[in-house]
Amino acid sequence: MNVPASTAPQVPPQHEAGGPETPRTRPQSTRGADTRALTQVLFGQLKNLEPGTPEHDRVRGALIEANLPLVRYAAARFRSRNEPMEDVVQVGTIGLINAIDRFDPDRGVQFPTFAMPTVVGEIKRYFRDNVRTVHVPRRLHELWVQVNGATEDLTTAHGRSPTTAEIAERLRIGEDEVLACIEAGRSYHATSLEAAQEGDGLPGLLDRLGYEDPALAGVEHRDLVRHLLVQLPEREQRILMLRYYSNLTQSQISQELGVSQMHVSRLLARSFARLRSANRIEA
Structure with a gap:
């Protein structure tokens, strides 16, 4: 999304002996100052616009694009999680949008200071709720998505849970692959050994799997x-x-x-x- 020239603040071009600076050669501190200045101008315009209007959406989109470096900076902190960085940035962008919608420029707080906790919180929530606890191969992960979709379609069509053979026939894959995908899907959520089983009223896995050895007391x-x-x-x-x-x-x-x-x-x-x-x- 391109920021219209009318919305951007007029920053005087800086020159050196070797020629004018480009965005790539401009010092990072200068780029950060430019982004903060642009953000301040855009928020000044946004508060005077009616939400839902094309002009409001245009300025809001310019704010999102101008502050994407903030999201990429926050996402880099989670590089060791072995998740595609594009996915992490996308989730962080949701946090950025929420921060833009809630930010009040009249409170005297810099927008990056306000937005960073929201962006990082959204990313952490993503890892907590959606990321698998055991890493599985990408092909198996992608196939699991198809198995999950086929399961929902067949359940709707037949009014019951489909069999492994029906899912395999629907996707034209082997039953062993379906079973492997189902097992991989379980890695998305870890269950506490002490958690009670929902629905059946049974005690937690720790109580059911373990037993007290009577000889321990002796x-x-x-x-x-x-x-x-x-x-x-x-x-x-x-x-x-x-x-x-x-x-x-x-x-x-x-x-x-x-x-x-x-x-x-x-x-x-x-x-x-x-x-x-x-x-x-x-x-």
Whole structure:
């Protein structure tokens, strides 16, 4: 869109010894000043025009075109997101248009200062709501768009969700490609493991996929017992193993070791006293 000569401020041409400056050779600070001056003049004209009139649309379009460098500057901050820069600039331009429609030049704020948060916010919202969380090949992404459209058309035509075979026949592709596209489409939105499932009233994926291992509660105690047992004499260790791991009675232990049952009872009592005194958890 070209800015009419009548709307642009008259900026005196600057000359150097080598000839007149061109927009490409003009210093960036000078270009920025020219853009700010032009923007100020255009906003001065815009506030006196009736919205929806051809003249209003013309001046508004000139404002958009004059400030597109601001959008490209904001979009460059998201270059590492692996999204086509043309798409990011297009989304940022929407933010620029919203800023132009809301800007009040009488408040004394420079338009770039006012517009930048709106442009950046629009781009961030785009990445949050629309960009896939897992990158997929461009061909698969483009095919997914076709699969999605065919699905909507077939659903309208048949009054039900179409089968994979029907979608494949409609697009003249293999069913495997349709399934791959459906799987790729899921990468557009990540679901929290703790999010409840909409519609079915079921708990979140975390509650359904995981379970509480009943043996977890005994892990610390088993580690503690192992640590305490090695502090006992070997004979007392064996008595405890026979009593609580082999489930022998005191009478059976006395026969196994060739000692009296009373002696086994005294050794067990002494072992318990030693274990309790060394128990760092109860202490």
